[in-house]
Amino acid sequence: MKTSYVSNLAIQSAMRLTIQQNQSDLLKATQEQTTGRHYDVGLALGATASRSLNLQREMDRLNSMKTTNAVVTQRLSGSQGALETMAKAAEKVRDTLVTYKGNDAATQLKIQKTEIMGALQTFTAAANTSFNGEFLFSGINTDAKPIADYSTTPPSAAKTAFDSALSTFMAAQIPALTGMDQFSVAQMQDFIKNTVEPMFTGTGWDANWSDASSQNMTSRISASEVIESSTNANAKGFRMFALASVISAELMDRNVTPEVRAAIGVEALQYAEQGIAGLNAERSSLGISESRVKKANTSIEAQLKLVNTHVADLEGIDPIETSTRINTLKVQLETSYTLTSRLQQMSLLNFL
Known part of the structure; x- marks a missing residue:
């Protein structure tokens, strides 16, 4: 009869390797249960992993566009x-x-000018x-302040140009006009x-007024759609408001006849x-852009x-199967811990 030598050290080493492997498998299974996808997608999918990568790239592109659209929405709202x-x-x-139509009293004309200049300042502001360090109404010149202030010290370029134009026009009349009270209705209209x-x-x-570009900002909101995501200070509404404000503020309180x-x-x-x-037309246009973004x-x-x-169909795991596998691994680990503990307690001294 032949006996074989069995080392409890060899058994303990084998158990340690088993424990390490079970711990690694448990970690992977737990992560799969948490994320809902395979721990190693490439290993699990094999040749179909390229399809998963393509879908991930498409998802990144869509999320990027969604983020961009959020910025566009904020810009349009502003x-x-x-x-x-x-x-x-x-x-x-x-x-x-x-309100002040037909009123020639100096005090009333002063109030009228004050209110109009206040409206012009509000408009300019x-x-x-x-928004985000970019001017909304500068077109593509987003770093340029679109509208210059009219009432400044020293006088603004727009104010200087108006005063010069008025003086030149008066001097060019035959005979030349030496005072505002000499204006006729036809001359003022001219x-x-x-x-x-x-x-x-x-x-x-x-x-004299605008540093804005007439080319509006555009934004891609989908794979096939590009919209204008801003307007600019060169639009007709801006010009006409400034014109109305200037001629009423600069001329209405002058020493002109009631008819003029x-x-x-x-x-x-x-x-x-x-x-x-x-x-309002610009607001409607931007409203259409907002609707398209939505x-x-x-x-x-x-x-x-x-x-x-x-992606979930490709990379997803079966949660029931994973849960069962985790429980099995936990039982195996507990068993391995118990056996390892007993092996470590084995000694010849116990039998002497």
Whole structure:
């Protein structure tokens, strides 16, 4: 009869390896149960892992577009708020002109000028609204302040240009006008229509008022849609409001005849109405863009849900099977710990 030598050290080493393997398997299974996907997707899927990677890239692209759309939505919302403020300022000018129509008292004319200049300052502040360090109404020149302040010390370029144009027009008349009270209705209408208006509708606007680009910001909101996500201070509504404010503030309180003052009021009121209509048109345009972004986000959410479903089908694990495997591994570990403890207690001294 032959006996074989068995070392309890060898048995303990084998048990330690078993414990380490079970611990590793338990860690992986626990992570799978937590994440709901295979611990090693490439190993589990094999050749189909490329499909999973493609779906992950598509998911990243959709999430990136969703994040971009959130910024676009905030930009549009900020623009709408500023345009609403500007429209109210334009309505203030219109209402002031209507309220003080036919009033030639110096004190009333002073109040009228103060209210109109206040509305112009409110308008300018709203037009220079910025978001995330970028001006909303500068077009693609987002780092440039779109509208210059009119009332400044020293006088602004726009104020200087207006005063120069008025002096030049008066000197060019035959005979030359030496005072505002010498203006006729026809001359004042000529001055406003053919001298002042072109300063706001032509190159004078860019030279004296605006540093904005006429090209609006665009944003891609889906794979196939690009929208204008802003407007700019060169739009007609901005120009007409500024024109209405300047001619009413600069001319209405001058020493002109009541007939000339009435003619100025008529022209200013028309420009104010055009400004209000133009600003509301910009608000409508941005409203359409907001609606398109909302629809695009709905589509993106649907696509993300579909992609997530496909990814889950590929990478997902069976939670019941995983839970059973975890329980089995725990039992095996407890058994291994018990056996290891008993092996460590074995000694010949116990049998002597």
